[in-house]
Amino acid sequence: MFNNLEVCQAVLNALPDATFLKDGQQRVVFLNRQACELFGKTVEEMLGQTGLADLDDHSVEKITEGDRYVLETGESIEYEHQALNRDNVLISIMVRCSRLVFHEAPYVLVSLNDITSLRESEAQTRYLAYHDILTGLHNRTALYEQLNQVVVPGVGRHAGETGGLLLLMDLDGFKNINDTYGHQAGDFVLCEFARRLQGVAPKNSLVARMGGDEFSLLTDRPVAREEAESLCRQIVNLTQTPFTLTGASPFVTVSVGVTVITEAVITAGELLRKADAALYEAKRQGKNVHCFYSESLDASLSSKRRMEKALANALSSGRDITCAYQPLIRAADNQIIGVEALARWQDKELGEISPVQFVPLAEETGLIIPLGKLILRQACREMLRWGDLSLSVNVSPIQLRDGGFARMVLALLAEERFPPERLELELTETAIMNSDANSKHQLVLLREAGVRISLDDFGTGYSSLSLLKDIVVDSVKIDRSFVQFVTQLKDTAAIVTAVSHLGVKLNLQVIAEGVETREQQQFLVDAGCTQLQGFLFSKPLSEEKLEQLFADIERNKDLSSGPHLEIKD
Template sequence: MALHAFRRSTDFLILKVVVAAFLGLLVLTAGTFGFLVWSTWNIDEVASARQKDMARHVIGRFRYQIAHDQESVTVWDDAISNARELPGVEAEEWTNANLGEWMSTYFRHDAAYVLSPGNEPVYAYSRHHQAPITEYAQIRLTITPMLGALRDGLRRSDVAVEEGLQTFGVADFRILNGRPAVISLKPIVSDSGEIEQVAGQEYVHVAIRYLDGQFLKELQSKYDFDSMHFAPVFRDEGRSVGLPLLASGGGVIGYLVWEPYRPGLDFLVSITPALLLILAIAIGAVSILIVMLSRRIKANRDQEAKIRHLATHDPLTGLLNRAAFEAILDRRLADAGGQANQIAVLYLDLDRFKPINDTLGHQAGDRVICGVGERIKALLPPHSALCRIGGDEFNVLIPYDDFADVERLATAIVEAIQAPFDIDGQTAFVGISVGVAIAPQHGRERTELTRKADVALYSAKASGRGCYSIFGPHMDALVRERAEIERDLRKALSDLSQFKVFYQPKYLAESGEMGSVEALARWQHPTRGMISPVYFVPIAEEAGLIRELGRYVLEQACRDAARWPFETVAVNVSPVQLRDPGFAVDVMGILSRTGLLPNRLELEVTETAWMEECEECSTNFRALRAAGIGIALDDFGTGFSTFGRLHETEVDHIKIDKSFVEGLGADRGDEAIIQAIVELARAKGLKTTAEGVETEAQMEFLKRVGCDELQGFLYSEPLSGEEVDRLLAGRPDRRLPRLSIV
């Protein structure tokens, strides 16, 4: 009896617990449902407000965009010339093509008109074709007040132009022919400044875009506005949202109305059956809990496996990381019993990878890195290991029976990576350099093998990139020599007595006279003799010494040029110098100390430095150009996206790379390239200089296509400052070119 009573009390206790749990579940479910209703209502209100803000922003931006679209044709000398010739046949054809059809087909404007200085229509376009100018009478009453405001603003010298636009204009919302529309008025002005116009008496371009029909379909599709339409009056019935279209005077011309997105309500509707189901299966809560616990345990195990994978693999490519690769290499060397036979370590580094990030973006760069990893992995034999060290560097460990297999693999990798990569329809090209070290010939220990593979990689890059190099004892000597050069360079920069500035004359193509010079650094090493800047300048850049060296060359060149009659002196500038926030200030200080006028100094930068996305570089460029210092683009044509960037007119002068000049007459198409460069420069008002002119035939061709300046050994070798002095004084001590070559 006592046992039975204990069981009954226990059952009762369990029943009480179950009932309490059930009631608690009901209360919890009711409270949760009430909380969800309140939360979803708030979410819907926030979502509706955000949609309304988005629509307000899009409509406001659309009014600005129409004005911006107009400036593609209204800031144009040709537009003024043809407007003045209307209604001439040729002028009408030009105006219809550029101010009518183009604005309709490209920017989807619904109508366009050109008004004379007397406010009369001289051209009309609507319904996708040229229209009679009498159609303007239908909208004259609407346009006239806006036209008056435009002309009043144009006559004022202090009128503000909206940020991002070039000219003052008037744009507003109006009801036009019973339809809501954006009307934008822009003056037709000169882009060159060479055509004189009376302020307020310009021809005016009128652009119209209706805000119903196709526009609303586009807006609805792009931003997920449901059932969007225009209504003259908005009646708030609880479900719809209305955005008033405000004219500049403050009046409401109508409303854009749509059914707002209600994520909260949709979510609540979607989960209500689940909540009811949870309540119905309360008895099975324990079973569900067990299932959830088992899933949690499995999820934890999966997470642990993922963490272990991330600890040994590169997150971008999924390849081994450095730590995992080093562990495998150590294990392979140990398994070989100290003999380390038939193991090769390859050190790989991509060539020309940075321009991909600069031109296509870092996401494209990541895709190229992944593609490189896939191509290399597909070439590796069994039991190999491939890791991404970081950036654009990789390591490969391969076993081999015959060393020729290693050479074939290195060659295959170089060839595979040279094939183009397709990135969203754009073609990207990179190369790869490979350094190879083998065990036991080059070492029996991991650190030694990877170091020597890295040294071999350095040799491959020094040999012209896009190749492989096998470690040899002489490479260590080269590395030591480079370290010695860097040490001597630091010492030489302490007193600067070993450095001298030479000058390469540049001759005017038309007259054959020497018009300017380019400053060149020379290093007279006490034991090595004259060292080429091609060798020591990259070392100075990598060692952080280029700022001091560049400052010396710039100051000496400015000091010499201050006493010479040349129009300009050109000085090369390193990308490292341009990244220095104080570079522009240093240049202005040197000009002040030497007395050289800013407009007589021209700084030559490479395409890579010019295109670098660097805030400091951009700031320096702007400051230097604002001071009147010229900017020349050196080695033009060897970089990426040069022609597109030239449209921004950030430079004053371009130098055609000598590789194109050397190719003249070799049937490589260099003639067409040079002619295109010269014509583009002339169109942008830029001066051109051809480098490396060595033959009369090259000179004649460059003069014929219109190159402004010529530079090369045909005219003169680089001269010291003293030799330039003697040349100008008419007392050359050695054979010098004539000063007039016609």
């Protein structure tokens, strides 16, 4: 028969965390095998000691103070601490302390969990969220975030002062390199151009790859016209030297569009449109040309105003704007469990207009408020009869900042008799992190009513893993930029797996968007993603085509199962 000490020791040794017991004088009286391994000492060396002998003064003070607090108050505490392990490597440890009383004597039960891998994953996530994987430059997300800082009134510039330059660059003839020499050669050219561009970029400027063969440069200080002209000439000269490949030395040219950031600029989108208008003009003029934005160049300005008027009329009449629905698939069995509602606009005169065009325009003009309400109402009406399906709707940060947003949503759901439990609102993590106290209160009101909240484009904003600890959400949607490379890049695969595992532990639904291949699907299922979405399963469908899809599935499915999608190679 085992005695109590043997049983206690066996239990402690079975625990995954390093665990030990301290008496009222903070001396170790009991510990498990994991604690010995963590400290690199034997049981005999640890017993009777405080376990603080090899630590620095700051660590000793912090741990002693924590133990004393637990002994005196009886309250449990949890904190993170960094320390050197037995191999002299700095590791991160989560420390949990609670008080136990034996024979009226107080003791401190301490457990230590090595979270170094988690912190390293967070660091990798932060890097991947803001950097282009191929070139190592910043990415579009990083540029957008910096642009949003630049256009904030009073930040980085004074009244009447320029706030720097935004340059957009496009490599002319790059497609020919891919077609002639292959994508590996194309990747080399992109990386080499990125290296050259960094070499001429002004100090502290942000250099980014926007995607494909498009690059950008944002300066953080006012730049004189002569200096800006000189910078553009240097960039154009970068392509005068051939890009040496094995057995070939192909040339490309570069077009540069420039816009000067002034006090009048109020949105990041406006900056990008102006730089893009200048880039378009540079490409129109020929090869290796740079062009500065001017009002006369902005041929899109009148088009924008025309589009704004047409959008306002469409919202006022309630016509021409419709919903498309992209199915959401349960990873375990390919069953359709929900849909995401996506705005579509078909104007009688302008034709079909992409959401990439009209959604930013709606945000800039304030029309996003009525547009969001129209899409939500239409989606609730059309999906009401599909009682087993959840409905996801995207929410703009501007909508969230509206003080009456939660009240509007709940009133609309009541009017349409749509159950709040079936609705999930998707917001980007950047939008939530930038929201004020009132915006966060809106989310609390919605969740209390049963509406679910999802973090969209997860991994492209702030410190994503840390974010999950601070904000109560129901699901996370791993961005398609991670899914795209999940079967090709080890770092990306590791991040997706880490996020999936963490999501499961936090009882979150983990959704992967942009799934296009069977290989991606299998990896995501194995990684622990609970829901999938992408062209592998279905493109966004009109209400009629969605109904036809369900009808086709209904005819072919087993009567005991739900609507399953048959994936075709």
